[in-house]
Amino acid sequence: MTITKSTLNAVRSAVALVKDPEYPDLNIQQLGILEDVVIDASSIRVDLVPTILGCPALDTIEQDVLAAARALGYEVTVRFCHSPAWTPDRISDDAKKILAHEYTIAITPRTGNTECPLCGHTSLEKRSDVGPTACRSVHWCPNCRNPIEVVRSRKAQDQ
Amino acid sequence: MDEFEAFLDAGGIVEPNDDIPERYRHAVFRFIELHANSEYMGGLTERDWIPKAPGMHRKLTALAKSQDEIGHAHLLYMVAADLEVKTREEMMVDLLEGRTHFHNVFHYRVHSWADQIAVAYLVDGAALASQQAVFKNCSYGPYKRILRRVIAEEGFHMRNGEEMVLLMAHGTNTQHEMMQEAINRWWLPAVQLFGPDSRPDDELLRWHIKSERNEDLRDRYVQKFVPQLLNGGFTIPDPGLRKDPDDGKWKISEIDWEPLKKTMRNGGPDSARRIADARSAWENADWVRTALDAAAKAHT
Numbered sequence: 001m002t003i004t005k006s007t008l009n010a011v012r013s014a015v016a017l018v019k020d021p022e023y024p025d026l027n028i029q030q031l032g033i034l035e036d037v038v039i040d041a042s043s044i045r046v047d048l049v050p051t052i053l054g055c056p057a058l059d060t061i062e063q064d065v066l067a068a069a070r071a072l073g074y075e076v077t078v079r080f081c082h083s084p085a086w087t088p089d090r091i092s093d094d095a096k097k098i099l100a101h102e103y104t105i106a107i108t109p110r111t112g113n114t115e116c117p118l119c120g121h122t123s124l125e126k127r128s129d130v131g132p133t134a135c136r137s138v139h140w141c142p143n144c145r146n147p148i149e150v151v152r153s154r155k156a157q158d159q
Numbered sequence: 160m161d162e163f164e165a166f167l168d169a170g171g172i173v174e175p176n177d178d179i180p181e182r183y184r185h186a187v188f189r190f191i192e193l194h195a196n197s198e199y200m201g202g203l204t205e206r207d208w209i210p211k212a213p214g215m216h217r218k219l220t221a222l223a224k225s226q227d228e229i230g231h232a233h234l235l236y237m238v239a240a241d242l243e244v245k246t247r248e249e250m251m252v253d254l255l256e257g258r259t260h261f262h263n264v265f266h267y268r269v270h271s272w273a274d275q276i277a278v279a280y281l282v283d284g285a286a287l288a289s290q291q292a293v294f295k296n297c298s299y300g301p302y303k304r305i306l307r308r309v310i311a312e313e314g315f316h317m318r319n320g321e322e323m324v325l326l327m328a329h330g331t332n333t334q335h336e337m338m339q340e341a342i343n344r345w346w347l348p349a350v351q352l353f354g355p356d357s358r359p360d361d362e363l364l365r366w367h368i369k370s371e372r373n374e375d376l377r378d379r380y381v382q383k384f385v386p387q388l389l390n391g392g393f394t395i396p397d398p399g400l401r402k403d404p405d406d407g408k409w410k411i412s413e414i415d416w417e418p419l420k421k422t423m424r425n426g427g428p429d430s431a432r433r434i435a436d437a438r439s440a441w442e443n444a445d446w447v448r449t450a451l452d453a454a455a456k457a458h459t
Contacts, residue, residue: 021315056223057315059216103311104304118304127237132230132312133223138237145175145241146301147234149308 003039007074012037014072015046018064021057022133025098028061032090035081044069044076049086052135052152088151099151105136106150119144167367172300175241186362187299188244190369195235196254196261197286202228203437204265208275220319224279227312231305238301255438257425262286264348266427270341273334276327277341279320281349281384287313288380289353296370328391335392342388343396347414349384353377355416378408385409 015037016029028034028048035047046065050058062078069076088107091099099105100117106124108114113122121143129152131138136149163180173179173187205225212218240247253259264282269275290313294306327338357364357372364372386409388395399412421427425434 021318022311024311024314054219056219060315060318103308105308128233130226130230131233132227132308134226138230138233140237146304147237149234 003042003044008037008039008044010072011044011046011069011074011076014068015065015076018061018068021060021064023099023103025102026095028065030092030095030098032086032092033061035084037076040077044074046076046078047081048078049081049084049090051086053082055135088153091151104146104148106139106148108150108153114139114150116141116144116146116148118146118148124148124150164365167298170296170367171298172303173298174300182362183366184242185244186366187302187368188239188242190363191235191239191242191299191302192245192250193260193262195232195239195250196259197265198228198235199232199254200261200265200433200437202226202232203440204269204278204433207269208272211272212275213272224316224319227316231309231312234305234308235302238305241301251441255434255441257430257434260423260425262352263419263422263427264345264352265433266422266425266430267344267348268429268432270344271337273327273337273341274344276320276323276338277345279316280324281320281342281345282352283313283316283320284384285349285352285380287317289376292371292376293369296367298367324391328393339393342393346396350377350380350411351414351416351419353380355414355419381409381411 018028020026035049106114106117124139126139128138131149139148141148202225209221212221236247297303327334353376354373356374363369403410
């Protein structure tokens, strides 16, 4: 079987829609987990970038990616890449809005302070480095008095 | 109060900076404290299984679930403490001294890995159903927002539980038997998680802290889980279980709620050990809290 560019595109479009197991409203493309779909020794390989090493959802994501490709009639392999490293910058703008509005989850901007997704307050108080998941830290907004989870950047994860 | 109730009936969301009637504040506090305590005790149970889970993948999952539950407790205690009924420290001490309560399902022993699967499937399934019902129409803003994330994460646990039950259902005879024994132990506690029928004057319902009556949630759970278990080749440990010929719905036997009342007063089969275990976890981690406090002070 020759794999054409349009095959790769079709697989890419299908696996892009795989939902993240912990954010059922978001897919792996929006979260920047889907890196690429490539030809590898005459078969199709899907490259994924985990948000955090040792993420417990990886197995589930892999199964869902395999199933999405299979639904199109393709057997693919999944590779989890350690490079490039995932950063919150990889999250799409629309996904950032959903995270903020639906989940009360903030993202640290490249410059400036993290804003409370509810009231826009910019002096959040950090309460713990990790929260329910290893990829988010827990803060408190002293203005609207809500706990705010913030997606951790790779730099913060390394600390 | 009438005005406040009209506000709630119209779908109003209460925020911490609002003028909150005392009785509502205390009711919502008690509800969140119970939820926080339950997440905390659940996280500790999950932790017990990290070293015993079969294989790396299951260990990772157990680790992540434990972190989820403790993390949920962390968020819930923050919101509960902000209601200024008790400090977080007071809530912890009350829990560890056995003065406050946590859900019935954490008062029993988890005998085997199959029990742990039954907890992930039956108990997490019941907890998820009840949290979804609270979330749908919850009047307290900060709690509703936490529930949104809790539900997303519990959904992932649920999927994990379903996957493991299927594995046992299609496994060897020994696995099937182990799973059946676990179901026999956990079916009733899971069904009882919803509590006895709601009283007509239940304040939690009137103030939209909860949005569905306990009996409705329980019934929906039974309709979902009975067919799933039967399809897996399991039996349900209820000799009175029957399908109503009129409405085609599954009916379970009358539940004797007396043992549950005792359990909820921390007099269940494993309550004392669980609380002692939580206390030693708290005491053993004292140096971590001290070190973190010292580090935080050094930074400021």
